[in-house]
Amino acid sequence: MEEPGVQAYVVLGLIARHGPMTPYELKARVEEGVEPFWPIPHAQLYRIPTRLAADGLLREEAEEGGRRRRVFHVTDAGRAALRRWLADPGGPRIETRDPAQLKLFFADLGDPDDVVALAREQAALHRRWLETYRERRARLDPSDEARLTSRARILKLGILHERAYVDFWEHLAEHPGDLDL
Amino acid sequence: MEEPGVQAYVVLGLIARHGPMTPYELKARVEEGVEPFWPIPHAQLYRIPTRLAADGLLREEAEEGGRRRRVFHVTDAGRAALRRWLADPGGPRIETRDPAQLKLFFADLGDPDDVVALAREQAALHRRWLETYRERRARLDPSDEARLTSRARILKLGILHERAYVDFWEHLAEHPGDLDL
DNA sequence: CCTCCACAATCTCATTGATACGGTCTCGGT
C-alpha cells in the first residue's frame, strides 16, 4: 500500500466528519471549505476514493438505480490512518501560486502604469475574499463545540491573510513608488 | 502557437532581465527569488525554454564543449509577449496549498494536543521565513533604481504575509481555545 | 594521473489537470 498523498486525507477527513458520501458530494464540500488552502480538481475526487477503497481505508457501497452512485464509508483502518496523519506536525512545504505577485516581481520590465492597474484589480479581488470570510465567520453555528472551534480558527487565519493582501495592494494602488508601507 | 502558460513568462522574464541563460542558471534564479509565489520543478526549466524556442520567443544557442550547455536568448517576439502579459492585470486564480491549514481544518477529528504541536512547528517555520525576507530586504542593492523598487515591493508583501502567519500560529500555540486573536 | 565532488542535463513513468462527453433525474408546462 502506497503512502497516501495529502489529497487523500482531505477525502478521508471529510467522510470521517460528515459520514458516508459520494464523490459528487465530496466535490461540493471541497469547494465549500477546503479550496482556499488545498484545491483539488473534481476529477480527482472520483479517482482518490477508488484508490483508498483498494487500500482498505474506505469501503465502497454501490447504490442501486440507473445513476450508479458510489457511496464511500470510512473503515477503522481509515480512521486510524487519519489520526496518525493529524498527530504528525510535519508535511510537505507550503506552496503559493500567485500570478499577481509574479507580475509585480517583473514590474521593472513593463510600464509603470501596469502596476497600478494590477494593484487596483488585486485589491478589489482580495477585498471580496475578506468579506466572504468575515461573513462566514459571522454565520457560524454556535452549537457543535469542537466543530466551531476549528472552523473559527481557519477562518481567522484566512481573514488575517486577506487583510495583509488588501493592505498591501491598496497601498500600492494609491502610493506607487512608496517603498515601505 | 499555443498560448504560453504562466511558467513560460517566468523564464521569459528572467532572461529578459538578466540576459542570456542556461536552464541550470534559470533553476538557480527561480530558487532564489520566484519560488515563494510561483514554484517550478527544475525539470520544467529544461522543457519550457525548448518550447519557447520552437515558438520563436527565445533563440537557442548551443555552447561548444562536451558539456553541451544550451544558452537561451530572448527574441523581440519574446519581449513583446512579455510586455503584453505584464500589461494584462488578469490571470489564473491565486492558489495556496498548506498542509498545516488542512490539519487545523480537521483538528476536531484528532487529539487537541496535536494542534499545539502543529502550531509550535508552524510558528518556528514562518519565523524563519520572516527573518530571511527581512534580511534580504536589508541587503538590497540601492543602485539600480527600477530593480530595487520591484524587489522591495514583493519582499514587503512577503513580510506582511509571514507576519500574519507568525502571529496566528504563535497565538494558537500559546492560547489554544481562544477564538479571536 | 586519478579521484571525488559540484555542476549540468536528460530520461522515465506514474500521476495529474483540463475538459469534453455521456447518462440520469426533476420539474414545470401542455
Added chain:
DNA sequence: ACCGAGACCGTATCAATGAGATTGTGGAGG
C-alpha cells in the same frame, strides 16, 4: 401521460506535469 430543459452526476481521454533517478562533465586537490 408526455416532453423538454436544465441541473445533477460520473467517466473517459490525453497531453502535460512532477518527482527523482540516472548519466555525464569539468575542475580542484592529492
